[in-house]
Amino acid sequence: xxxxxxxxxxxxxxxxxxxxxxxxxxxxxxxxxxxxxxxxxxxxxxxxxxxxxxxxxxxxxxxxxxxxxxxxxxxxxxxxxxxxxxxxxxxxxxxxxxxxxxxxxxxxxxxxxxxxxxxxxxxxxxxxxxxxxxxxxxxxxxxxxxxxxxxxxxxxxxxxxxxxxxxxxxxxxxxxxxxxxxxxxxxxxxxxxxxxxxxxxxxxxxxxxxxxxxxxxxxxxxxxxxxxxxxxxxxxxxxxxxxxxxxxxxxxxxxxxxxxxxxxxxxxxxxxxxxxxxxxxxxxxxxxxxxxxxxxxxxxxxxxxxxxxxxxxxxxxxxxxxxxxxxxxxxxxxxxxxxxxxxxxxxxxxxxxxxx
Amino acid sequence: xxxxxxxxxxxxxxxxxxxxxxxxxxxxxxxxxxxxxxxxxxxxxxxxxxxxxxxxxxxxxxxxxxxxxxxxxxxxxxxxxxxxxxxxxxxxxxxxxxxxxxxxxxxxxxxxxxxxxxxxxxxxxxxxxxxxxxxxxxxxxxxxxxxxxxxxxxxxxxxxxxxxxxxxxxxxxxxxxxxxxxxxxxxxxxxxxxxxxxxxxxxxxxxxxxxxxxxxxxxxxxxxxxxxxxxxxxxxxxxxxxxxxxxxxxxxxxxxxxxxxxxxxxxxxxxxxxxxxxxxxxxxxxxxxxxxxxxxxxxxxxxxxxxxxxxxxxxxxxxxxxxxxxxxxxxxxxxxxxxxxxxxxxxxxxxxxxxx
Numbered sequence: 220x221x222x223x224x225x226x227x228x229x230x231x232x233x234x235x236x237x238x239x240x241x242x243x244x245x246x247x248x249x250x251x252x253x254x255x256x257x258x259x260x261x262x263x264x265x266x267x268x269x270x271x272x273x274x275x276x277x278x279x280x281x282x283x284x285x286x287x288x289x290x291x292x293x294x295x296x297x298x299x300x301x302x303x304x305x306x307x308x309x310x311x312x313x314x315x316x317x318x319x320x321x322x323x324x325x326x327x328x329x330x331x332x333x334x335x336x337x338x339x340x341x342x343x344x345x346x347x348x349x350x351x352x353x354x355x356x357x358x359x360x361x362x363x364x365x366x367x368x369x370x371x372x373x374x375x376x377x378x379x380x381x382x383x384x385x386x387x388x389x390x391x392x393x394x395x396x397x398x399x400x401x402x403x404x405x406x407x408x409x410x411x412x413x414x415x416x417x418x419x420x421x422x423x424x425x426x427x428x429x430x431x432x433x434x435x436x437x438x439x440x441x442x443x444x445x446x447x448x449x450x451x452x453x454x455x456x457x458x459x460x461x462x463x464x465x466x467x468x469x470x471x472x473x474x475x476x477x478x479x480x481x482x483x484x485x486x487x488x489x490x491x492x493x494x495x496x497x498x499x500x501x502x503x504x505x506x507x508x509x510x511x512x513x514x515x516x517x518x519x520x521x522x523x524x525x526x527x528x529x530x531x532x533x534x535x536x537x538x539x540x541x542x543x544x545x546x547x548x549x550x551x552x553x554x555x556x557x558x559x560x561x562x563x564x565x566x567x568x569x570x571x572x573x574x575x
Numbered sequence: 576x577x578x579x580x581x582x583x584x585x586x587x588x589x590x591x592x593x594x595x596x597x598x599x600x601x602x603x604x605x606x607x608x609x610x611x612x613x614x615x616x617x618x619x620x621x622x623x624x625x626x627x628x629x630x631x632x633x634x635x636x637x638x639x640x641x642x643x644x645x646x647x648x649x650x651x652x653x654x655x656x657x658x659x660x661x662x663x664x665x666x667x668x669x670x671x672x673x674x675x676x677x678x679x680x681x682x683x684x685x686x687x688x689x690x691x692x693x694x695x696x697x698x699x700x701x702x703x704x705x706x707x708x709x710x711x712x713x714x715x716x717x718x719x720x721x722x723x724x725x726x727x728x729x730x731x732x733x734x735x736x737x738x739x740x741x742x743x744x745x746x747x748x749x750x751x752x753x754x755x756x757x758x759x760x761x762x763x764x765x766x767x768x769x770x771x772x773x774x775x776x777x778x779x780x781x782x783x784x785x786x787x788x789x790x791x792x793x794x795x796x797x798x799x800x801x802x803x804x805x806x807x808x809x810x811x812x813x814x815x816x817x818x819x820x821x822x823x824x825x826x827x828x829x830x831x832x833x834x835x836x837x838x839x840x841x842x843x844x845x846x847x848x849x850x851x852x853x854x855x856x857x858x859x860x861x862x863x864x865x866x867x868x869x870x871x872x873x874x875x876x877x878x879x880x881x882x883x884x885x886x887x888x889x890x891x892x893x894x895x896x897x898x899x900x901x902x903x904x905x906x907x908x909x910x911x912x913x914x915x916x917x918x919x920x921x922x923x924x925x926x927x928x929x930x931x
Contacts, residue, residue: 323746388746390679393873393906400877440829443849443871473796475831476850493799494832515799517749521756550749 229365236298237368237430239509239542240466240487248534248541249297250565251370252558253470254548255290256302259558262289273318277303280354287359291367293555294562298368298431301356301424305374305435309383311348312339312416316382329386333405341412346419353427360428371429373421375436375458375471376413377451380406383413392441399442399450406450414454418461425464433468433490434458440473440492447477452484459485468511472547478503493546497536510537513546519557526557530564539570585721592654593724593786595865595898596822596843604890604897605653606921607726608914609826610904611646612658615914618645629674633660639711640718647723649911650918654724654787657712657780661730661791664772665739667704668695672738685742689761697768702775709783716784727785729777731792731814731827732769733807736762739769748797755798755806762806770810774817781820789824789846790814796829796848803833808840815841824867828903834859849902853892866893869902875913882913886920895926 231237235249257263263286267276276282283302291299306316306324317325330336339345360369374382384395398406421432434455442451451471459467470490471481481489482504491500491512500510518529534543543565549558587593591605613619619642623632632638639658647655662672662680673681686692695701716725730738740751754762777788790811798807807827815823826846827837837845838860847856847868856866874885890899899921905914 390744391872391903391906393876393908396871396873397876400873400881440850444852446871473829476852494796496800496832515752515802516747517752517756520749520753525756547747550747552749 229360231365231368231430233297233367236542237466239540240431240468242487242507242509242540244539245570247569248537248539248543248565250543250562251296251298251300252290252294252545252549252562253300254551255294255296255558256286256300257549258551259549259553259555260286260289260293261555262286262293272320273304277307278351280351280358283351283355284358284362287355287369288362291363294559295566296367296562297566298370299359299363300370300372300433301352301359301429303352303355303372305372305379305437306382307349307352308345308373308379308413308416308420311345311420312341312412313345314339314383323388324382326382326386330383330409333402336405336409336412339409339412342415343419345416346423349420349423352420353423356424356427356429368430369428370431370433371421371424372433372435373417373458375434375439375451375469376410376417376454377442377447378436378438379413379417380409381438381441383409392438395438396441396446399446403450410450410454414457418458421458421462422464425462429465431466431468432462433470436469436471436474439471439477440475442474444476447471447474448480452477452480455481456484468509468542470511482508488542490544491546497533497538497541501538506540509540509542511542511544513544514561516545516547516550516553519545519549519553519561521557523556523560526560527564530561531568534565534568585716587721587724587786589653589723592898593822595896596787596824598843598863598865598896600895601926603925604893604895604899604921606899606918607652607654607656608646608650608901608905608917609656610907611650611652611914612642612656613905614907615905615909615911616642616645616649617911618642618649628676629660632658633663634707636707636710636714639707640714643711643715643725644718647719650915651922652723652918653922654726655715655719656726656728656789657708657715657785659708659711659728661728661735661793662738663705663708664701664729664735664769664776667701667776668697668768668772669701670695670739679744680738682738682742686739686765689758692761692765692768695765695768698771699775701772702779705776705779708776709779712780712783712785724786725784726787726789727777727780728789728791729773729814731790731795731807731825732766732773732810733798733803734792734794735769735773736765737794737797739765748794751794752797752802755802759806766806766810770813774814777814777818778820781818785821787822787824788818789826792825792827792830795827795833796831798830800832803830804836808833808836812840824865824898826867838864844898846900847902853889853894853897857894862896865896865898867898867900869900870917872901872903872906872909875901875905875909875917877913879912879916882916883920886917887924890921890924 468488822843824844
């Protein structure tokens with residue numbers, strides 16, 4: 220705690236993203252990319268080639284810090300996001316994951332029955348397992364030396380539950396969704412354990428230097444609206460209420476049907492995927508929150524002139540109180556030039572009001 | 576042609592679904608399930624166990640007819656849908672698919688460049704490859720003997736293009752989506768070839784006895800709204816305009832953002848996934864079309880009392896001009912009792928107006 224207190228005393232030079240999250244005026248919108256620390260960067264690929272696998276990178280604080288900072292150096296983005304994975308939470312609770320090359324995550328053991336849920340540790344006890352994450356944040360924070368804010372993150376409870384039940388990605392997530400209909404009480408017990416762990420984990424991340432937090436509800440879009448209100452939103456709400464130290468972003472992918480309720484959460488920013496028109500989103504969310512997003516990640520495959528044109532058009536459509544990002548994580552085979560064109564287009568944009 | 580002319584002279588006894596599609600009054604809504612001919616039925620599993628694989632079933636007309644009729648016998652649904660696959664179209668055009676057990680479709684050869692598109696056959700020439708499908712329809716039609724209408728189907732052009740580019744399912748469909756940004760002209764050429772083939776194919780299906788057609792745009796929901804308007808809707812529109820012989824349903828999964836444009840198509844019915852509130856859908860689509868859907872397929876895992884309650888609640892929410900279905904294909908491990916409970920609940924429902 221004392222070390223983080225020292226760390227956080229370094230003034231942040233480029234605090235655009237924090238200002239926008241808090242509702243302060245800025246001359247241009249800040250920009251970063253989900254998955255910016257990753258395969259799009261040659262530096263990342265070079266480092267990754269020397270390692271045994273993805274988890275070695277996640278679990279070695281000095282290396283995680285190194286790849287966290289790479290996009291700040293290479294792309295000049297306005298925020299760093301700690302290199303990690305949302306699946307460290309199920310692992311800390313007792314379900315180890317593997318990251319299978321070209322296939323994604325795999326859990327050898329999944330939740331099958333109540334006894335499996337009872338066996339999971341949770342809250343501060345589980346969060347204490349993740350010291351390598353906190354250490355990575357501390358190193359990153361020190362090496363960033365206040366250049367840009369550092370974002371910490373976690374998966375939203377419904378998304379984490381999905382992985383714990385399915386054991387891997389799925390087209391239908393029918394095992395996880397089945398539980399909500401057949402054993403709603405058990406589902407709530409598990410969601411509460413995940414929530415308690417996530418809150419303890421995020422508080423430790425903040426203590427270790429995170430200047431901002433993002434919750435990823437990656438599988439929000441698979442649920443019917445009513446189930447999203449019952450099994451997903453109440454736990455996101457608990458996390459929003461518990462995390463008051465730094466600005467918080469909630470990104471519930473494809474949950475267009477829940478946007479009004481998301482807009483009422485006690486958080487600063489709502490992340491948007493690439494399906495929703497920014498002006499419609501603003502109308503639904505209201506004026507009190509920042510909006511983050513939402514360029515189609517595939518646009519970055521396009522010719523530079525089109526990337527510039529579409530990025531500018533998006534900026535105009537959002538207006539102010541906008542944190543620029545894609546509508547999803549950048550795809551690993553995206554050309555670096557396309558990414559740079561996107562970042563540069565945003566950073567050379569100026570709000571009309573700023574000119575007057 | 577003469578044989579189908581004979582076939583179609585058998586009067587259909589239960590024509591509820593055709594009436595609703597055409598906007599005629601009925602006493603209760605008709606019900607069927609996407610993927611009703613499949614693993615949920617013990618009869619299907621018994622037959623399938625004797626065969627070399629999925630494609631043997633699709634390509635053997637007498638067997639395809641047998642499994643098409645199984646759910647009419649076992650569940651008493653108000654329509655049969657021909658047992659087939661949307662991927663017969665790419666195959667007829669020149670790209671063979673395999674169906675890999677527990678993994679789904681796989682194309683050994685995919686579209687990589689313009690020459691690959693040029694090499695594809697299309698239109699009537701391609702549709703002529705699919706005589707086994709037309710034969711299956713003729714046998715089914717004969718064996719159904721007018722009990723219920725027979726639905727024919729095809730994938731919408733964007734979804735078919737996705738498979739031709741990706742070669743398999745994908746979380747992001749980024750190869751297919753990349754083409755739209757990097758080679759829009761080539762994408763349009765390919766979409767037109769698929770459309771021409773699909774129209775010729777559907778006309779042959781109708782000639783062979785299909786009483787109704789459904790277009791499945793399974794990957795509609797991955798596109799940004801603007802791209803859906805540019806690369807998906809114009810081809811669906813061509814198909815709607817070309818198919819005037821029988822009622823047509825368009826099911827664009829997860830394309831909430833395109834619902835207004837879908838509602839303006841020259842078709843009879845709009846299929847809905849389980850995310851959209853029926854009353855909101857009716858408001859957007861307007862009064863001129865039937866709506867089909869949209870129970871969460873996972874609800875059929877729930878206890879019977881809950882299936883009944885939620886099914887009734889959905890029926891009330893839709894009101895009339897409703898073809899009852901799930902919001903997606905029924906999942907293979909769904910308990911047969913749950914499916915029967917759903918079908919029975921709908922069939923014992925009566926519109927309030929019918930009582931007066």
